Structure formats: C-alpha cells, structure tokens
Amino acid sequence: MPAQLTNVLVTVGVVAVFLAAVFAVSVRRDRHDLIDVAWGVGFALVAVTTFVLSAGHGDAPTRVLLTSLTVVWGVRLAVHIGLRNRGRPEDRRYVEIRSRARGNPDRHLARVVYLPQGAVMLLVSLPVQFGQYGPGAPGWLLALGGAVWLVGFTVETVGDLQLRRFAADPANRGRVLDSGLWRYTRHPNYFGDAAVWWGLYLLACGTWPGAATLPAPVVMTFVLARGTGKPLTERHLSRSRPGYADYVRRTSGFVPLPPRRG
Secondary structure: OOHHHHHHHHHHHHHHHHHHHHHHHHHHHOOOOHHHHHHHHHHHHHHHHHHHHOOOOEOHHHHHHHHHHHHHHHHHHHHHHHHHHOOOOOOHHHHHHHHHOOOOHHHHHHHHHHHHHHHHHHHHOHHHHHOOOEOOOOHHHHHHHHHHHHHHHHHHHHHHHHHHHHHHOHHHOOOOOOOHHHHOOOOHHHHHHHHHHHHHHHHHOOOHHHHOOOHHHHHHHHHHHOOOOHHHHHHHHHHHOOOHHHHHHHOOOOOOOOOOOO
16 A cells, blocks of 8 residues: 555544544533634644654655644644634634534534534645655755745734734724735735645645645635635624725735725
8 A cells, every 4th residue: 555545544543533532522612613723733733643654755854844834834823713712702603503403513513514624624734745755846846835835824924913913902893904914915814824735735746646636725725715714704794894895895805915996
C-alpha cells in the first residue's frame, strides 16, 4: 500500500476520534460552538500526524514548512475563536439547527455539522498530507508558497484584530466596521484563510500527487466565499446593521479592492 494512502487512512481515524471527543464534550456542555475551535486544531493534528508518518519518505524542508505553517495557522485560529466565544451565548447557528431538528437535536447536529466538517477538513488538508511525501518542491516554489501563505496569514490576523478592537468599544454598537482592511474587503479574515490554503497548496506542488490536490484550495475558497462563511455572516449583518447595505454597495465582497465611489 502506498505510503500516501496509509497516511490518509490514519488521518481519517485521527480526525474521527478527535471530532467524536469534541462532540461528546459539547453534548455534556449542552453547547456546540466548540466545533469552531476544533476546526483549526483538527488541521494541526493532521499536519503533525503526517509529519510523523512521512519520516524517511519526503523532503525534510518541505515537511517542516508544511507542518509548521499549518500548525501556526490552526492554533492561532483556534485561540482567536476561543477568546471570541468566551463569556458569550452559544453561536446562533447551532441554536437554530437544534431548534429545527426532528428527533434528537444533538444527533442531528452530528449529521449536518460534525460529519461534513470532518469530510471538508480531510479534503482540504490533502496538500499538507501529500506534499510531505516525495522529493519536495524547488526553492522558488517554496518561496512563492510561503509568500502567499504569509500574505493570507497577515491579512486574516490583522483583520481579526481590527474587528475585535472595534467590537470591544461600546460606542460602535450597531455600527459597521469600514476602516483598516475592512475598507477594502468585507471579509479580510475569509480572504486571508483562502490565501493561506493556496500557499500550502503551492508548497505541495513539488510532486504530481501534491499538484493533483488542486480541489482542496478550490473547495476551501468556495466554502468561505459561497458556502458557510461569507453568505451566512452577511445575512445576519444585513438584518442587524442599518448601514450594512451601503457598505456592501461600496466594498468588495472577498478580494481586497479599492472602495467603489457613488
């Protein structure tokens, strides 16, 4: 059995056990937004698991770079979401899903949230898994992938920090953040997320199996821009922020661009 296939099978088991543990803790707490914190941690677990399994099979600099960049991104995101959720009510998305469920609401959440999230996590992490096997990418491709990752990580981190500071000021209650990075895109955090995974994909392109994982960053970008990321956030903000419609008219929805006039 090829080493890459063995790696995928092992990471399937790791993700399944991890999410089962998160689900058990969430049921005991009667609160399920811990799954949002688990998103970043899960990717970090996959990267570290692959690093251990790929020892002796792949290029050391590529393995170290893919693992460390994934762990840094995943841990930062988990810490950010954990701090954001601390002391707040459960995320309205999970409250609504459970309120509409027929039968056991926790089992319903497992089907519509935990299982899809695990599947997406495994698919999106394929560049991190396949990229750690084989001869590795040439130096110029490692530099390009690292640069794209750094741009995404910086935009995401700065955008989250600006939003946290804005939300912490009581004077901003009901207002729309339209300064800093938020002046150029309505979702710098989602754009940054997508760029991070395009950077990791480039790092994996030193081999044909790694290059064949192109669907991974495409799926991540679609989820952020058209799936559960941007559309759900904007639907809520359009109802709760009076000035949001005007903000939408003048500000790019995803890729940072100069604001539109008029």
